[in-house]
Amino acid sequence: MVQDMLLELNGANPILIARDALHEHDTEVRVHPCDWKGGCRMHIPVELKQVSKHLKQHHDINTSATSGDTQKIACLWTGCLDTHMKPGNLSRHVLTQHLGVRWICSNCGSSFSREDAFRRHSLESLSCQSAEVVVDYGDGSRVIDLVYIDGGWSASQNVIL
Numbered sequence: 001m002v003q004d005m006l007l008e009l010n011g012a013n014p015i016l017i018a019r020d021a022l023h024e025h026d027t028e029v030r031v032h033p034c035d036w037k038g039g040c041r042m043h044i045p046v047e048l049k050q051v052s053k054h055l056k057q058h059h060d061i062n063t064s065a066t067s068g069d070t071q072k073i074a075c076l077w078t079g080c081l082d083t084h085m086k087p088g089n090l091s092r093h094v095l096t097q098h099l100g101v102r103w104i105c106s107n108c109g110s111s112f113s114r115e116d117a118f119r120r121h122s123l124e125s126l127s128c129q130s131a132e133v134v135v136d137y138g139d140g141s142r143v144i145d146l147v148y149i150d151g152g153w154s155a156s157q158n159v160i161l
Contacts (some may be wrong), residue, residue: 015043019161032099032141037076052091063091100138107131
């Protein structure tokens with residue numbers, strides 16, 4: 001009922017976010033739509049831990065499997081051609097390749113696909129040792145203000161938890 005009301009009010013399908021994905025956030029969360037094949041309608045908080053949790057809960061993928069004997073799997077994100085990765089690498093792949101998250105050096109502008117790569121850069125590059133990281137969350141992400149979510153939904157943000 002709330003979903004139909006938001007669709008009529010805002011003229012677009014509501015943003016669906018798993019309520020348990022917001023426990024670590026007080027005021028706002030940045031989310032991105034999931035484009036997993038099969039029509040996932042959820043939005044994922046743009047954090048590695050939350051991507052892993054979403055893949056496990058909504059797509060039944062054990063993203064903790066990294067051992068050498070683990071069967072490699074294909075990424076089923078719409079349009080992805082990456083077909084041979086360990087399930088343990090899938091969350092990072094989705095975060096960087098599909099959600100577009102990048103860590104950028106505030107001194108030199110170098111862009112990194114992982115936060116640890118930025119930290120290594122800032123330690124090894126003399127001119128960047130005092131650099132701050134600037135996180136680029138990629139196109140398509142949206143900030144949801146949790147203060148305005150009342151009773152599990154927000155008409156002004158078109159959000160349902």
